[in-house]
Amino acid sequence: MAIQKRKAKFNRRSPIAAAIVLAAGLLLSGGGYAIASSAVAAEAAPNAADIAEGHKLFLANCASCHGKNAEGTQNAPSLIGVGAASVDFQVSTGRMPGAASGPQLEVKPVQFNASQTAKMAAYVASLAPGPAIPDASLIAANGDSTRGGELFRINCAMCHNAAGAGGALTQGKYAPNLMGANPKEIYEALITGPQNMPVFNDANLTPADKNDVITYLMFLESNPSPGGNELGNLGPVVEGLFVWLAVLGGIIGITVWLGAKSN
Amino acid sequence: MSDSEHDYGTGLAVVTDDVVKNPGIEPHRVRMTDKSVKHENRASRQVTAMFLASIAGSAFAIYAYFAFPITAELLTVRVSTLLLGLGMTLGLFGIGFGAVHWAKTLMPDAEVAEDRHITRGSEEVRARAIEIIKLADSESGFSRRKLIRRSLYGALAFFPLPAIMLFGDLGPNPADTLRHTMWKAGTRLTKDPTGTPIKASDVTVGSVFHVIPEGLSDLSEHKLEEKAKAAVLLVRLNPEDLKEAEDRKSWSYDGIVAYSKICTHVGCPVALYEQHTHHLLCPCHQSTFDVTEACKVIFGPASRPLPQLPIAVDSEGYLIAQSDFTEPVGPSFWERKI
Numbered sequence: 181m182a183i184q185k186r187k188a189k190f191n192r193r194s195p196i197a198a199a200i201v202l203a204a205g206l207l208l209s210g211g212g213y214a215i216a217s218s219a220v221a222a223e224a225a226p227n228a229a230d231i232a233e234g235h236k237l238f239l240a241n242c243a244s245c246h247g248k249n250a251e252g253t254q255n256a257p258s259l260i261g262v263g264a265a266s267v268d269f270q271v272s273t274g275r276m277p278g279a280a281s282g283p284q285l286e287v288k289p290v291q292f293n294a295s296q297t298a299k300m301a302a303y304v305a306s307l308a309p310g311p312a313i314p315d316a317s318l319i320a321a322n323g324d325s326t327r328g329g330e331l332f333r334i335n336c337a338m339c340h341n342a343a344g345a346g347g348a349l350t351q352g353k354y355a356p357n358l359m360g361a362n363p364k365e366i367y368e369a370l371i372t373g374p375q376n377m378p379v380f381n382d383a384n385l386t387p388a389d390k391n392d393v394i395t396y397l398m399f400l401e402s403n404p405s406p407g408g409n410e411l412g413n414l415g416p417v418v419e420g421l422f423v424w425l426a427v428l429g430g431i432i433g434i435t436v437w438l439g440a441k442s443n
Numbered sequence: 444m445s446d447s448e449h450d451y452g453t454g455l456a457v458v459t460d461d462v463v464k465n466p467g468i469e470p471h472r473v474r475m476t477d478k479s480v481k482h483e484n485r486a487s488r489q490v491t492a493m494f495l496a497s498i499a500g501s502a503f504a505i506y507a508y509f510a511f512p513i514t515a516e517l518l519t520v521r522v523s524t525l526l527l528g529l530g531m532t533l534g535l536f537g538i539g540f541g542a543v544h545w546a547k548t549l550m551p552d553a554e555v556a557e558d559r560h561i562t563r564g565s566e567e568v569r570a571r572a573i574e575i576i577k578l579a580d581s582e583s584g585f586s587r588r589k590l591i592r593r594s595l596y597g598a599l600a601f602f603p604l605p606a607i608m609l610f611g612d613l614g615p616n617p618a619d620t621l622r623h624t625m626w627k628a629g630t631r632l633t634k635d636p637t638g639t640p641i642k643a644s645d646v647t648v649g650s651v652f653h654v655i656p657e658g659l660s661d662l663s664e665h666k667l668e669e670k671a672k673a674a675v676l677l678v679r680l681n682p683e684d685l686k687e688a689e690d691r692k693s694w695s696y697d698g699i700v701a702y703s704k705i706c707t708h709v710g711c712p713v714a715l716y717e718q719h720t721h722h723l724l725c726p727c728h729q730s731t732f733d734v735t736e737a738c739k740v741i742f743g744p745a746s747r748p749l750p751q752l753p754i755a756v757d758s759e760g761y762l763i764a765q766s767d768f769t770e771p772v773g774p775s776f777w778e779r780k781i
Contacts, residue, residue: 334635334653338714338726349715350722350731350742373649376717378678383645384634384652406517408525442474442547 234303237296241277250307255281262372263310264301269368271297275375283352284375311371318387319363321398328396331389335380344397345413349376359401363394468554476548486548490541497537504530621779622771624656624673626752631657632677632701632762635670640761641677646699651716652677654701656764672772674704675752676714677762678734680721686736694753696762701752702738705773706730708745723749746775 239248245256252258256278259267270276274288292300301313333342339355341347346357353376358366370390373379385393404410411419475482507526513519564572580586631640635653638660646652654675662669682698694700702723706713711727716734722741723732730743738749750772753765771779 330636338712347726349717350720350724350729353717353720355715373718376719378651378716378718379647379649381645381647381650383642384650403517404521406520408521438543441472442476442552 230299230302231306234299237300238303250304259304261308261310264305264313265311265368266372267301267304268297268313269365269372269374271300273365314364314367318391319367319394321363321395323392323395325396325399328392332393332396343413344400358397366394468556471554474552490545493537493541497534500530500533500537504534621776624767624772625669626656626673626764626767628766630764633657642760643696643699643756643762646677646679648679648681649718650679675701676704677701678716684735694751696754696756701754703750703768703772706745707747707749707774710773
């Protein structure tokens with residue numbers, strides 16, 4: 181951690197070195213800060229050029245709703261203090277820029293490449309301290325999946341379903357399906373609480389807890405249901421209904437055949 | 444009434460005048476298999492093929508049992524049951540479809556009507572039956588000995604009564620356990636499942652904590668029962684978002700509020716918290732509670748708000764309960780006063 185901090189300070193003093201190191205090191209230093217200050221990390225350490233570039237992208241793509249200085253408008257919240265993790269989550273999953281206002285912003289094709297996303301994240305992070313993009317060591321998915329499963333069932337399953345298949349919330353909102361989400365997105369969602377999802381800070385779920393939860397979800401994804409096709413994992417009512425309709429349809433078909441006279 | 448006068452067959456209890464005329468049996472249609480040897484041979488081959496497919500299916504099931512054994516690898520269960528099931532299905536369906544196809548195409552298909560037999564007994568038999576009943580009555584004295592008969596009725600009426608007492612014993616008497624939970628003044632709020640106490644400063648705005656009372660994990664028995672009553676959801680709102688009644692202003696701490704997680708409808712865990720709308724949704728029947736207004740019901744079948752747990756902070760900064768819930772948690776019950 182100390183090394184990370186020193187590197188960051190060094191980068192600020194030496195813009196030429198920073199241009200090389202920071203392009204690759206932004207994620208790393210952000211993650212380092214996340215450990216250093218319980219993931220509500222303080223300043224990221226991007227260089228001024230990235231921030232300026234990010235600001236341009238922000239003005240062109242985000243400012244119409246979030247305000248020219250990210251101070252928020254009637255249509256969208258302030259982004260001051262939401263942190264790089266929030267920007268990275270929203271933009272890299274295609275939720276932002278939003279296509280239309282509605283109960284919930286949908287996942288769409290991603291509009292910005294990784295470097296553009298990082299620059300916008302750097303700009304927003306430069307406005308005020310906020311959660312940083314997690315370091316690779318936090319999202320290695322090498323934890324205890326059993327414990328992660330227990331934490332998931334206590335903290336997440338009521339909305340996201342015990343199998344991570346997602347579920348309905350009030351008035352058109354929903355908790356999305358988690359199959360297909362990558363560890364970084366899951367971690368960022370936990371620390372930033374996108375849209376109506378609550379925040380799970382490090383006092384609630386420690387970084388190790390979060391890694392366990394991620395491990396559990398990755399296990400679910402790589403281990404299909406041993407009982408057969410999941411039918412969307414939506415639960416016994418849906419599965420029962422499907423079987424009733426399909427099997428009853430088959431039985432009716434056989435009954436018709438039994439009663440029909442041979443030609 | 445004899446059946447020959449009308450044409451509506453036997454077995455009718457009530458004879459009406461406007462009865463629909465029996466259309467009789469449709470004219471017999473000769474099947475292709477009756478007309479052409481070629482078709483007959485083809486049907487015969489089809490039936491045989493179905494029976495052979497059945498044999499193949501059964502044999503495949505046996506093969507699959509040995510070729511795809513269930514090992515420690517979880518997915519082998521899926522493969523093994525799938526292939527076994529397919530083989531056995533083919534084995535059984537082949538027999539069934541073959542038999543039906545055989546009957547439909549090759550066995551005689553001439554329509555035959557079989558009348559129902561008359562169910563009424565002959566006059567002699569009926570007279571004899573009444574004679575036997577009367578004889579039994581006179582020999583036993585059932586009609587004549589009124590005292591015996593009535594005391595028997597009484598005995599039969601009293602006989603099931605002890606069962607009512609026993610049914611009453613089927614469940615434990617809940618006494619006042621429905622009215623109290625583990626929470627009492629000074630109990631720390633701890634995280635589920637670890638039992639780690641929670642500092643007020645840990646609960647940032649927008650956070651949600653799933654809370655159990657301190658000491659729950661140390662219980663030697665009835666742990667789940669206690670958890671089912673005492674489970675609490677802890678959230679922090681911006682204090683200006685909270686609309687608190689005067690008498691409840693001291694129940695929260697700087698925007699942190701704690702509510703029972705047990706739905707007042709039928710007791711499902713209400714834990715689907717939406718950070719921006721501050722709605723709390725019950726997944727079972729969509730009862731929705733508004734956390735900003737003392738968890739009042741804003742949608743769904745629940746009839747009462749979720750009970751609030753009065754909380755405070757102790758000298759070390761940990762969240763504690765001020766008391767137990769001030770009303771019974773969970774769904775209504777018989778003796779509960781609203």
